[in-house]
Each structure stands twice: as C-alpha cells, then as structure tokens.
Amino acid sequence: MADENSIFVESSISMEERLVNQDYTDLTCYLCLGLVFDTRQCSNGHIACLECVKPLTEKVGSKCHCGEPINLQSLSKSLVANNSVKKLEVYCENHFRLINGKWEEYLDQQGCNEITTIEQSESHQKSCPFNKYLCQHDGCDVELVRVELDVHEKGCVHRLVKCDLCQETLKSVNMNGHIVALCPEINEECLNGCGDTYPRKTRDDHIQTCPDQMIGCPFGDEICKEKDKRKYMDAHAQASWHIAQLVIKTNQNNKELKEENDKLNNLIEQLDYDMMVLETQLDLCIKKKSMEWIIPSDPKASTWKSNRFQIRGCTFYLDFGRNLSGAMNWYIFIDKPAAINYTIEVTEKDGPPFTKKKMSKEINRFLQISSMSAFQRKSETKIKLTIGVLSYTKPLPQTY
DSSP: OOTTEEEOOOOOOOOOBBBBBBOOOOGOOTTTTTBOOOEOOOETEEEEHHHHHHHHTSSSOOTTTOOOOOOOTEEOOEEEEHHHHHHHHOGGGEEEEETEEEEEOSSSTOOOOOOEEEHHHHHHHOOOOOOEEEEEEEOOOOOOEHHHHHHHHHHHHHSEEOOOOOOEEEEEGHHIIIIIIIIIIIIEEEEEEOOEEEEEHHHHHHHTOOOOOOOOOTTTTTTTTOOOEEEHHHHHTTTTHHHHHHHHHHHHHHHHHHHHHHHHHHHHHHHHHHHHHHHHHHHSSSSSEEEHHHHHHHOOOOOEOOOEEEETTTEEEEEEOOOOTEEEEEEEEEEOEEEEEEEEEEEEEOOOOOEEEEEEEEESSSOOOOOOOOOOOOOEEEEEEEEEEEEEEEEOOOOO
C-alpha cells in the first residue's frame, strides 16, 4: 500500500521548460545559456551561474567574454538577478507529460495546473497531489498518483501472496500456473486414467502401484520384451514358457562365463610362460659364475670360509659358522658395492637339500643370508654358490 516510504518518481523536465513566460533573456547565464542560478557577475555586469563559472576561476588567465579577468575575488553576487529568478512564475512539474521524448502540457484533469514562483515551487512539489510514485512490488514499473497507487498495489500482479494449500509464497501472476502444475498439495487425477486421485506430491508413490501403469515383464528384457498394464502383467508372467526361456538363458550365461574363465586361465598360463622365458633370457644376459665346495664333517670346527673368486671385476667369498647360541650365520662378502642375483644350494650327506635364491639384491660389503640360520651342519656338506653381477652401485651409508 502506498505510504510515506513509497518511491517518488522525479521529473526530468528543466526549469526553463516550466516557465510561464519563456522570455528570460536578461537572466541568462552567458556560459550555459540557461536560466542563471546562484548568480555571479564580472565588473562589467555580465552574469553566470556559480556552478558554470567556478571551473574558470581555477585556471590562471581566464577571462570573461568581455575581456575582464575572472577569479573568485573579482566576481560578485548579483542579488538583483537572484531575486528576479526567484520571482519568475513556473508551472508545477506535473503540468507536463513526456510523449515521444518531448514534454507536452496535459490537456485534461490528469495534470496539475498550479502556478508558483520558482522560490515556492519546491514546497509545492513536495505536496502536489499529482506526484507520481512507483509501485513497491518487485518487478512492477507502474507509476501512479498516490490515490490510484493504493488501489493498484492491492491488486498488483507482482504482489506476493501465499498459496492456500501449500503455504508457498509467490507472485500473484504466478499463482495460477503454480496451482495448475506445481502445487504439491493439489489433488490430481491419475495420469494413467485409473480413476484414482491423490495429492500431487505422492504421484511417484501412486505410479509404483497404479494398475494402469505400463510396465515390462518381471522376467526382464532378455527373457521377454512384453510391456502391458500392471493389472494384466501377473497373468502374463504365469505363462510357462517364461521358465523355459529362463533356463535357456541361464545355461547360455553359464556357457559364456565358462568361456571367459577359460580365456582368463589361458591368459594366465601364457603370462607365466612369458615370465619364465624372460627370466631365462635375463639369466643368459647376466655374467654368472658358480663355485662348489665340499666341507668334511668336523665336529670341532665352528667357522668355514671359501676360496675367493671374481665375476666382472668383483671379488667374492662365502663365510659361515656357528654363533654362541648355536645358530648358523651365513655371509657373502664382496670388495665393491654391486647389485647381484645369487643362488646357494646346500646338501648334507645325511640330510635333505636346501636352496636359497634371491633376485636383484644390492650389497655394500657383505650380505647376511638370515633365512639359512636354522640350517645345522651335522655331516659332510656340499655347497654350490652361483652369483650373477647385474651392475655396480653407489656405496651405501655405513652404520655403526
């Protein structure tokens, strides 16, 4: 409803266009050529608006059009001009309307015919009954006088209203569409034509049980592509041929799964074979050397050391023996850091064979074969050590 907070629509008509007597030659600013306001005059009496002349006073050497220098000290107020301007008669702003970019007088009672002086016009304008205000509802650009605006705002299509059913707030212009298509509380008839009515918000729930909803055969498209209303589908699904088709499809799926499983098994076998070939090729590419020792049974001896041998410039030897706890310590010693593959095979005369193999192990100075600590030498022992040098490496940090 229009009130003191309503937005006043200001007119853009100029004061010159509102003059009752359009002749204001003697009260013209020589700079803007419009009606002079807050008048300043030079020593020769030429007048100008303070707003127009002030920028000139800030420039050194500025002169009036008559040649007199211009500065704020040389300019004086013209009380005569100011008072004359204030007494000029003007029409109210609301005496005019803008038509096709041109201000024209109202020829009926819709405009204000009040005539005041320029001095009185501002006071009149504040209370003029013909002032126009903008409708307060968002999206509406209607401009009306206050009395008419009250009536308009009560029925404005952009006013906010509440839906009586769901209590959602929306513009009046959108209410009909909301009721017809969106309101979740409105009752609607089943879209399938089953005759039931339900709140729109429960439409999805109804569709799940609606007897006239079109559905597919419960055996699925792979068995049956038939579609029919739900109320007829139970009878359709009881047909015996569905079971026969299901058995056929299950057997077909099992066959396909077996074929895929066989393909995977064949692929695994091929990968295993390829890995074996690669390992064989790797062994052929690596320079290897094997050394064998036969150590006779000697219950009193606690340590043994092999002869030294060389591979690709590296010197190796094997050292092993019992520690204080009776466990066997096995070591491979090398004279420079390298990455190696090694295999150690140990066979006792009266015991089972034991083999330890390690791929790509880096050695700084020595390597302890901890997994052989449980081996107990009780009789004559045959040892075969095979070493392949892959590459030389940087020395590892020493730890103490």
